[in-house]
Amino acid sequence: MNNFSDALISSGDNVSFWIDTTPIISFKKPEGSAKTEVLIIGGGIAGLTTAYLLSKAGKKVIVVEDGFIGSGETGRTTAHLSNALDDRYYYLERIFGKEAAGLAAESHTAAIDEIEKIIRTEHIDCAFRRVNGYLFLHPSDKEENLDKELEASQRAGLSTILLPKIPTMAGGSDQRCIVFPNQAQFHILQYLSGLAKAIIRYGGIIYTEAHAENITKEGATVNGFAFRADHIVVATNSPVNDVLKMHTKQHAYRSYVIAGKIRKGLLPYALWWDTGDMDSKWVSQPYHYARVAEYDSENDLLIVGGEDHKTGQGDEESLSESARYDKLEAWTRERFPMLGDLSYRWSGQIIEPVDSLGFMGKNPGDENIYIITGDSGNGMTHATLGGMIITDSIRGIPNRWQELYSPSRITLSTAIDFLKEAGNMAVQYMDWIGTPDLQNIADLEPGQGGVLSHGIRKIAVYRDYDNKLSAFNAVCPHLGCIVQWNNDEKSFDCPCHGSRFTHEGKVVNGPSIENLRKIRIT
Structure with a gap:
């Protein structure tokens, strides 16, 4: 055992x-x-x-x-299987050219087919099914961009179509959407x-x-x-x-997910995405994404994600992790009012390439x-x-x-996006001289962590539910940024390159391969 x-x-x-x-x-x-x-x-x-x-x-x-x-x-x-890429096809055409955009569509279509082939060959029971995907505008986006994406996706070889409304979504009767047929989902x-x-x-x-x-x-x-x-x-x-x-070519983002029960039959098995917040401070322009998963004999599970921010930098929007879940729930209930009580919430790390x-x-x-x-x-x-x-x-x-x-x-x-991301990364090293988020260890509640200064040193501390203190060097072993406390996942996250460490200092996300170094404190 x-x-x-x-x-x-x-x-x-x-x-x-x-x-x-x-x-x-x-x-x-x-x-x-x-x-x-x-x-x-x-x-x-x-x-x-x-x-x-x-x-x-x-x-x-x-x-x-x-x-x-x-x-x-x-x-x-959230286990979407899709050739509807989260960066639009008209954007890929501009960056890489029409032929490359077609290859991107072809390759992601082939990846879905490969997954289906493996499931059938190896007889894997994982709730795989083909579904439709619906792409609709974020309120900050322009109507013309939906038309541009329809035309670009069709040039890329996809059989997309435009609908005058978003099926099965509250408030969707006066919103157009692009249907991406033959998408898929499974239990990962x-x-x-x-x-x-x-x-x-x-x-x-x-x-x-x-x-x-x-x-x-x-x-x-x-x-x-x-x-x-x-x-x-x-x-x-x-x-x-x-x-x-x-x-230098990619950057780590944190994305949030909620899931709650819905009665079977109230929503089809499908994928939904909006086009992303064009006014966001983040280069990645965070978007919302939703799907329905099998749950039990009476209920399905509606799974919705979004409210992204750069890893270790959630405080730059003055929005706590719990507030992000609240925003995500409000967005979901407005569009899917059949959602019951939430059963799950979690977050995940997404690596965003600049191009x-x-x-x-x-x-x-x-x-x-x-x-x-x-x-x-x-x-x-x-x-x-x-x-x-x-x-x-x-x-x-x-x-x-x-x-x-x-x-x-x-x-x-x-190059412009590269410089924005590089500049953001460079600014994070100012944490060496900035005001720490914790002034005194005595202020630390059980189950909480933070970073404090001791002379020129930065110390990451955590108090467990038995009131025991743990302390670590707050310098990320990868390239020397100061880690930040993630109160939602109870981890110390690096705002430069996305390395993450448990409240015990153990590395759980690269690029660091080393743990935070323990420090003895009194």
């Missing part, structure tokens, strides 16, 4: 619907050194998809996961459970509670053991093998190290694409989408 006492079932204090309704997916810990063809670091959908495709093709594969399968950001998704952790079983059947090996560090072209150190491989795939949401290169498309392929400067990152708002299809592209690369098979998603690409036409 595995001892789960030192591991986390999720990268936050709140538990998602997916995690709550799936047994922990665990395997044994490493017991010695290992040698394999492909070492995959990360046990979310990106890592397991890559491992599945490679092991099915006859490659020797080892997967190592720091926690349990799906305990990272995969388990905190049930899918991962099936993928993991298939990987084992095809000869792959999976280790959980297996922390990888010292990642090089030779392999990695896993729980102190040497794991050697011909190819290394880093599938950890944010790359943990890179100090700076990729983190809108994910990064999948060889890590810049490396010949045998691959990365999958930059999921944007389409993590399920992005991750699946990453597995498909990297599998082809390792097998020496040409892939028509490889160049589009290359981590080495440079997109000069997004």
Whole structure:
């Protein structure tokens, strides 16, 4: 029997619907050194998809996961499967050209098809179904942009149509929307459970509670053991093998989710999205997204997300985490009044590439190290694409989408957004001289944390419900930003590159691979 006492079932204090309704997916810990063809670091959908495709093709594969399968950001998704990208097709045409926008549509469509094929081949029971998706305007957006998106999506090869109203949404009778047909949804952790079983059947090996560090072209150190491989795939949401290169091209955002019961039959199984807040201070222009999931014999679950902000920077809008959930609930009840009491709330980490498309392929400067990152708002299809592209690369098979998603690409036409994000990141280092959020440890309530100054030092402190204090160096081990307290998920979050640490100082999100250093205080 595995001892789960030192591991986390999720990268936050709140538990998602997916995690709550799936047994922990665990395997044994490493017991010695290992040698394999492909070492995959990360046990979310990106890592397991890559491992599945490679092991099915006859490659020797080892997967190592720091926690349990799906305990990272995969388990905190809303599990939309969509070719309606969260950055509009007319925007992609402007940045990359019409041909590239068509490839983006084609690739995400193929990713949905690949997921469906895997489910059928491996007989995975994960509530997969094809559904319609409805894109409608945010109040801050212009009507003409909906027309632009319709035309651009059709040029990209999608069979989109325009409707004069939004089906089944209150207040939608006088709002136009674009229908994206043949989208899909599923239960993500049930899918991962099936993928993991298939990987084992095809000869792959999976280790959980297996922390990888010292990642090089030779392999990695896993729980102190040497794991050697011909190819290394880093599938950890944010790359943990890179100090700076990729983190100038993408930025971490926090997104919030609520879920509540609705009587079966009141809403169809479908996906809904608005086009995003054009007036937002954030480059990513946060949007709302909704879907319906199967729950029990009498009820379904309405799952709605949004109210994003840059990780560790929620206070810049003077809006607490609880207030964001309240705003999300108000938005939902206005449009879906059949929503009952809330059953779940959680948040997740989204990595937003400045030019809108994910990064999948060889890590810049490396010949045998691959990365999958930059999921944007389409993590399920992005991750699946990453597995498909990297599998082809390792097998020496040409892939028509490889160049589009290359981590080495440079997109000069997004220079303004790049400078905005870079400037925002630079400002966060002012926390070294700014006023801390906590003046005195005595002010700290049980279950609360914060950052205080002691001379020139910054100290992260947490008081548990037994009134015991824990203290850590508040400097993120990645590149020296000062972490911020996340009162919702009970974590310390880095506002520069999105590393996150539990209230015990343990790293749960990269790019940092090191824990916060403990400090003894009186």
